[in-house]
Amino acid sequence: MTADHHHPAKLAPIEARVAAIESVLVEKGILDTDALDQIVQHFEDNLGPMNGAKVVARAWSDPAYKERLLANGTAAIADLGFQGPQGELMVVVENTPTVHNLVVCTLCSCYPWPTLGLPPKWYKSAGLPLAGGA
Amino acid sequence: MGFQRRGALSGITDAAERNGGLVFDAPWQARALAIAVTLVDKLDLPWDTFRRRLMDEIGTDPQRPYYESWSAALESMVVDLDLTTPAALDAAEPTERAPR
Numbered sequence: 564m565t566a567d568h569h570h571p572a573k574l575a576p577i578e579a580r581v582a583a584i585e586s587v588l589v590e591k592g593i594l595d596t597d598a599l600d601q602i603v604q605h606f607e608d609n610l611g612p613m614n615g616a617k618v619v620a621r622a623w624s625d626p627a628y629k630e631r632l633l634a635n636g637t638a639a640i641a642d643l644g645f646q647g648p649q650g651e652l653m654v655v656v657e658n659t660p661t662v663h664n665l666v667v668c669t670l671c672s673c674y675p676w677p678t679l680g681l682p683p684k685w686y687k688s689a690g691l692p693l694a695g696g697a
Numbered sequence: 698m699g700f701q702r703r704g705a706l707s708g709i710t711d712a713a714e715r716n717g718g719l720v721f722d723a724p725w726q727a728r729a730l731a732i733a734v735t736l737v738d739k740l741d742l743p744w745d746t747f748r749r750r751l752m753d754e755i756g757t758d759p760q761r762p763y764y765e766s767w768s769a770a771l772e773s774m775v776v777d778l779d780l781t782t783p784a785a786l787d788a789a790e791p792t793e794r795a796p797r
Contacts, residue, residue: 587786
């Protein structure tokens, strides 16, 4: 279904607001729509749990890398090419037979995009921190 | 309906599903995320500039859908940075996107 140039369909209020923010910033020359689309494409193509899986697999097979990973997660993860927004402070902890780590969302957008991509909706649920404490 | 948004944005939902659960319900959410990330980077600001506003918005109404809080935080940030005003946003025409 294509947009009719002379009769644009009405956007939902929130959609219109985001479009307005984009439009104002594009007019000011701060944003570029092609660049925005590239960002979205980057999130789609390059970010996701497959990145984190590669980090873990490397740690399993390379003890020296595992040591570096536990000592400085940000740098070790960046060594494998995974970095960028939300990857500035990466901490890696190890599960053992006696210690199991649980990461709980704090609802402030902190999620390791470079290694896991964007958080699934259930991770952002208001009830999740309570469930983690139960 | 609305503006044609094929290509990058329509594919994001497929990728999100592969990622263990749908991340976005609609392209405007992906756009809101891209604007926040790009703006902070362009203006050389710390991510915290946006993040603390997001925390405040979620704290104000924890039951509000996540990306509506995100959009509110984005708006408060661009207004606080003197990049625009609520009135200018009310009057703005959405940027047309060429069909892909």
